[in-house]
Amino acid sequence: xxxxxxNHIIETASELFRAQGINATGxxxxxxxxxxxxxxxxxxxxxxxxxxxEVLSQRSQEFRDWLSGRxxxxxxxxxxxxxxxxxxxxxxxxxxxxxxxxxxxASAEFPQQDNLVNxxxxxxxxxxxxxxxxxxSEAKVKSPEALGQQLAMLIEGAILSEQLNKNSGxxxxxxxxxxSLIKINLP
Amino acid sequence: xxxxxxNHIIETASELFRAQGINATGxxxxxxxxxxxxxxxxxxxxxxxxxxxEVLSQRSQEFRDWLSGRxxxxxxxxxxxxxxxxxxxxxxxxxxxxxxxxxxxASAEFPQQDNLVNxxxxxxxxxxxxxxxxxxSEAKVKSPEALGQQLAMLIEGAILSEQLNKNSGxxxxxxxxxxSLIKINLP
DNA sequence: GAAATAGTGTACAGTTCTGTTCACTGTACA
DNA sequence: TGTACAGTGAACAGAACTGTACACTATTTC
Numbered sequence: 001x002x003x004x005x006x007n008h009i010i011e012t013a014s015e016l017f018r019a020q021g022i023n024a025t026g027x028x029x030x031x032x033x034x035x036x037x038x039x040x041x042x043x044x045x046x047x048x049x050x051x052x053x054e055v056l057s058q059r060s061q062e063f064r065d066w067l068s069g070r071x072x073x074x075x076x077x078x079x080x081x082x083x084x085x086x087x088x089x090x091x092x093x094x095x096x097x098x099x100x101x102x103x104x105x106a107s108a109e110f111p112q113q114d115n116l117v118n119x120x121x122x123x124x125x126x127x128x129x130x131x132x133x134x135x136x137s138e139a140k141v142k143s144p145e146a147l148g149q150q151l152a153m154l155i156e157g158a159i160l161s162e163q164l165n166k167n168s169g170x171x172x173x174x175x176x177x178x179x180s181l182i183k184i185n186l187p
Numbered sequence: 188x189x190x191x192x193x194n195h196i197i198e199t200a201s202e203l204f205r206a207q208g209i210n211a212t213g214x215x216x217x218x219x220x221x222x223x224x225x226x227x228x229x230x231x232x233x234x235x236x237x238x239x240x241e242v243l244s245q246r247s248q249e250f251r252d253w254l255s256g257r258x259x260x261x262x263x264x265x266x267x268x269x270x271x272x273x274x275x276x277x278x279x280x281x282x283x284x285x286x287x288x289x290x291x292x293a294s295a296e297f298p299q300q301d302n303l304v305n306x307x308x309x310x311x312x313x314x315x316x317x318x319x320x321x322x323x324s325e326a327k328v329k330s331p332e333a334l335g336q337q338l339a340m341l342i343e344g345a346i347l348s349e350q351l352n353k354n355s356g357x358x359x360x361x362x363x364x365x366x367s368l369i370k371i372n373l374p
Numbered sequence: 375g376a377a378a379t380a381g382t383g384t385a386c387a388g389t390t391c392t393g394t395t396c397a398c399t400g401t402a403c404a
Numbered sequence: 405t406g407t408a409c410a411g412t413g414a415a416c417a418g419a420a421c422t423g424t425a426c427a428c429t430a431t432t433t434c
Contacts, residue, residue, distance in 0.1 A: 021298040023210065026421060037382045042423065107351055108295025111208040122351045149348070149360040156347050157340030164294055164309045173336040177368055184367050213391060224412045229393065
């Protein structure tokens with residue numbers, strides 16, 4: 001048996017969602033790729049939506065963990081962390097297994113506000129922005145909330161641009177913008 | 188008869204796509220809402236995808252026209268235009284009939300790179316960014332391409348944030364960021 | 375050895391969606 | 405008067421998708 005069937009399913013689905021999109025990936029494809037029977041999948045997840053929510057949560061958790069681990073390598077100085085942020089993002093984007101910020105794509109594929117996936121995405125987006133705001137706060141900049149939001153928007157915009165038009169250099173320009181904004185906000 | 192049946196269909200579909208998303212709007216809904224028969228729709232459009240592409244082109248054209256018209260009210264001075272950009276965007280967002288940048292949502296609903304809607308969206312995104320770069324160029328800033336890209340990313344990020352979490356104040360923070368970036372880039 | 379546990383395989387119900395077919399109706403116009 | 409044109413209405417083919425049912429098979433555990 002697999003180490004954990006439930007996890008095996010999540011991993012498989014996650015990879016398929018990343019490569020093809022969520023809506024474009026049917027349950028049949030997931031079970032075929034995971035080499036399990038449909039019965040099994042529906043034993044571990046009530047519906048496909050449940051699975052999607054689980055994948056999304058897990059991927060976001062992974063990103064958060066990766067980012068804070070990676071940032072702690074930069075050092076302890078909060079300002080250094082802020083300045084190193086875009087290096088991390090760039091590294092994350094270069095990883096072919098990453099797909100940008102998972103909640104961005106998910107919210108886009110489920111645009112309706114009453115949809116659970118959309119709602120989870122909105123929460124995750126908010127968390128991400130609050131994480132950046134907290135970082136800005138620790139660095140004792142003038143307007144942490146403004147800077148946090150601005151960095152979040154730059155990152156989101158950059159990832160979108162980069163994925164929509166590869167090699168547009170968007171990420172590099174976003175980094176410059178971020179550095180300028182941080183500088184302006186220094187006490 | 189309608190003034191132009193083709194246009195009537197585009198208008199109806201456009202409104203439905205805006206309100207519910209593209210994938211969530213079936214052909215049957217469109218013909219019901221437009222009060223026409225399915226036969227007629229398929230006489231004017233070979234496939235639903237054709238209709239989507241047409242709607243997307245038209246909406247983008249409308250936005251471009253609206254924006255340059257609105258900006259020309261600000262005045263002739265290119266720098267003033269740059270600085271007034273976010274006022275226009277805010278106005279555009281407040282219009283309940285707007286749906287942000289149409290190509291953003293569309294590209295999100297069709298994430299596959301070989302998809303025609305995705306490709307058109309990518310082109311429209313590029314055009315938008317080039318439009319901003321041209322504006323920056325006219326204003327004779329130091330790095331027009333960088334500034335154009337940065338403004339595009341801020342706008343895209345702001346619209347995403349705003350739609351994902353209403354009343355987050357994202358647009359206001361984006362405006363501040365834009366003004367700072369413009370200022371830094373002055374010759 | 376019996377029973378519980380975990381998973382298989384296949385068929386299928388039921389829905390939804392795109393796109394087609396076909397016989398039809400009203401209307402403008404020559 | 406007759407024909408060409410624009411559109412109707414309803415049925416349906418065909419595909420894709422989610423979720424269920426049911427009878428079956430290993431494997432562990434008591």
